[in-house]
Amino acid sequence: MYLEEITLTSRIADYKVIFSRTSDFLEKYMIDPNTVFIVDEKVWETHSEGLLKNLPKSEIILIQTHEEMKTLESVQNLYDKIMERAPKRNMTMISIGGGITQDITGFTASTLYRGIKWVFVPTTLLAQADSCVGSKTSINYKKYKNLIGTFFPPQEIYINTAFVSTLNDVDYFSGLGEVVKLHLLGGERSVSKLIQLLPSLIEKKDDALLAAIQDSLLIKQSYIESDEFDTGRRNMLNFGHCFGHAIESATQFAIPHGQAVVLGMILANIVAVKRGLLSETKYHYFNQVLFPIIKVNLEDVSFKINEIVDAMRQDKKRTGKELALVMLIDNYEAIKVNDLTTEEATNxxxxxxxxNIMRRPFS
Structure with missing residues (x-):
């Protein structure tokens, strides 16, 4: 059933996800003199004559968005560009782009004047189905991914799946990796529903996209509203991320986030099987029906096991001597362990x- 909006509760400030078939929602912000638009330059190149053609060009700040830009220096550069416009505390920042845009601009919005009004328009599947909700902003510090950040939700999030239709396959299937992860965490019924949608999702059909995005957000909502500041149950959303983030870092982000998460889920499932927590039947079933969505050429990626394990040691979720890992067990329940040994991870x-899983993932 199509939803027009989802309201999320937050101890900081409640906020809404609003679904739109057009970009007309931007008009109310165009007439506000205290609005600045921060747009991913690649999104602008693609949509400046289409979805974004009515934006006031004088009020647009274009930013580059790749993983190496998620730094304090990028935030400082954005401060400078905003300050050139003589901003006031009642200004509104409209961010248009994917997850990296969200992280850089969200962190900027949360720290400028100790917090300004912020609206997010996600343009990637990963951002629309996952990262846009949850209140987190994150930037990298040196080689450490997402080490610095804040909790600061946008006032409003506007989702238009037309942005997703223009994504290349690598970015699209990166987002689909997070969709799969969330549906696995949603339980058996969610997985069954997703399996029915997958053929249409692979073809990027709009109705299937909208259904998968809304279901993903509702599943994530059930985790974040009970544990907004990530001290307990919300940790389970890191299924696939413990190995996945390490793979991203160790390969210098040659593997995009959602694709690394898929690899991370497979690895976590192997650990779960070896520990007797997940049946081999389910392991192979997931591999056959859910995980054939890796669209990067893994043969071209430098895959150094010791560097991946070293990166796992820097995981901010790690609380003890050993490594942290979130796993899925047979009843679709997620658990977190803090006793994954270096030897176990290496093996x-x-x-x-x-x-040959890296070369021929599911043959």
């Missing part, structure tokens, strides 16, 4: 690699 990665 799983070695098995993963030597079994």
């Amino acid at each position: 799983v990665l070695q098995e993963f690699y030597e079994g």
Whole structure:
């Protein structure tokens, strides 16, 4: 059933996700003299004559968005560009782009004047289905991914799936990786529903996209509203991320986030099987029906096991001597363990690699 909006409760400020078939919602912000638009330059190149053609060009700040730009220096550069416009505390920032745009601009909005009005328009599947909700902003520090950040939700989030239709396959299937993760965390019924949608999702059909995005956000809502500041149940959303973030870092982000998460889920499932928590039947079932969405050429990626394990040691979710890992068990419940040994992680990665999973993931 199509929803027009979803309201999320937050101890900071409640906020809404609003679904729109057009970009007309931008008009009310165009007439506000205290509005600045921060737009991913690639999104602008693609949509400046289409979805974004009516934006006032004098009020647009274009930013580059790749992983290396998620830094304090980028935030400082954005401060400078905004300050050139003599901003006031009642200004509104409209961010238009994907997850990196969200992180850079969200952190900027949360720290400028100790917090200004912020509206987010996600343009990637990953941002629309996952990162746009949850209140987190994150930037990298040196080699550490998402080490610095704040909790600061946008006032409003506007989702238009027309932006997603223009994504390349790598970015699109990166987002689909997070959709799969959330549906696995949603339970068996969610997985069954997603499997029915997958053929249409692979073809980027709009109705299937909208259904998958809304279901993903509702699943995530059930995790974040009960644990907004990530001290308990919300940790389970890191399924696939413990190995996944490490793979991103160790490959210098040659593998995009959502694709690394898919690899991370496979690796976590191998650990769960070895520990007797997940049946081999379910492991192979997930591999066959959900995970054939890796669209990067893994043979071209430098895959160094010791560097991945080293990156896992820097995981901010790690609380003890050993490594942290979120796993899915047979009843679709997610659990977090803090006793994954370096030897165990190394052996799983070695098995993963030597079994040709990296080259021929599901043959």
